[in-house]
Amino acid sequence: MKRIAVIGGGIVGCHIALVCAQKGDEVFLLELNEKTGQETSTRNSCVLHAGIYYNPGSLKANLCVEGNALSREFFDRYGVDFRNTGKYIIARNEDEIAEIDGLLDTALRNGVPGMERVTPARVASQVPLVHCTGALYSGTTGIIDTAGYMSVMNGLLFQQNVTVLTSCRVTGVSGTLLETERGTLDADIIVNAAGLYCDDIARLWGITEYSIIPLKGDYYYTTKLDLGIPVYPVPNHRHKTLGIHLTPTFGIETIIGPSETPSSGKNNYQIETPREIFEQSLLSMVNRETLAMLEMYEGFSGNRPRAYRNGVRCDDFVFIKKPDNVIHCIGIESPGLTSAPAIARHVYSLI
Ligand SMILES: Cc1cc2nc3c(=O)[nH]c(=O)nc-3n(C[C@H](O)[C@H](O)[C@H](O)COP(=O)(O)OP(=O)(O)OC[C@H]3O[C@@H](n4cnc5c(N)ncnc54)[C@H](O)[C@@H]3O)c2cc1C
Structure with a gap:
């Protein structure tokens, strides 16, 4: 039995x-916040992606493709609310x-299974307020x-007897000991x-070439749209993001976003994107009357x-495995929520 310390209580950690506990290891999960899942894992579009966009x-x-299948099994087995909504990716003009x-x-x-090229009429039959010149339908996208x-x-x-230590920021390493705000911890991995x-x-282990530069995504809400499908x-090529989209939730809100705004800090969660950016973006998908009807308000x-x-x-x-008993997961941006169970398997294979 190995003693494993996982730093970070987001969906990936x-x-x-x-997985480590299910394999019989003794596991400690160290999270700096008072609760797990307070950062990116609950500040996103909540979409189970299909795997469409990636090289x-x-x-x-x-x-992502493996994570989509594993997540479905997980949601089914453990009763997580998930809806297989499908999704449209629309062309807004002939060039697209x-x-x-x-x-x-x-x-x-x-x-990726369940992909279909569909007509504007098909989109209009399900989402009459959206206009497009053509679209892709993904049958394995859903909301979580x-x-x-x-x-x-x-x-x-x-x-599974994982020791979850919250309010426990990892601050340093000293030999094989992890230093945390709640004392030191010895771990094999x-x-x-x-x-x-x-x-x-x-x-902390001398890996200096990687840096995280956050790109903030702000969201607005509307409660005026009864949208059954994202x-x-x-995609937005300039920022390599998926673009401002409309996504239903399990509540009455539809989320509109995320924008792409340089962030002044990793824990900056202020909404700073001007409303006009959302309006401009939506006007390429809906008409002015619909936009006015949405009565958008600030979300998260x-x-x-x-x-x-190196820049x-x-x-x-x-x-990265460095040294041999430490594995670093770097740059787990979208589709990290979808990929999380597959990432866990991958990381376990590296242990
Ligand atoms: C705007 C936006 C939209 C997105 N939409 C989607 C989507 O629709 N579908 C999808 O699949 N993915 C999406 N993603 C990506 C997805 O949300 C992330 O890839 C995923 O949540 C990453 O999870 P994580 O566990 O790696 O990170 P996090 O959730 O950030 O967890 C890391 C944890 O580590 C803790 N931590 C940090 N430092 C320390 C320390 N020193 N000591 C102890 N604990 C520490 C933090 O407090 C945090 O809880 C989106 C992301 C964004 C920002």
């Missing part, structure tokens, strides 16, 4: 802790038609109740799943943990 052969592509065809090609190369997901996860960690702070943790534009924010290696953006998830 929790899945890693769970074929990349970790993002493979772990080639783009959705390119996305379809990438999705098929990634082995992330707060419920974290709560189910806490129960499972408890059942350490996993760095610290999300936005993974670069700070990696630096609607995404084609999340910070994308964007990783750079160059990392396009993929990064896993």
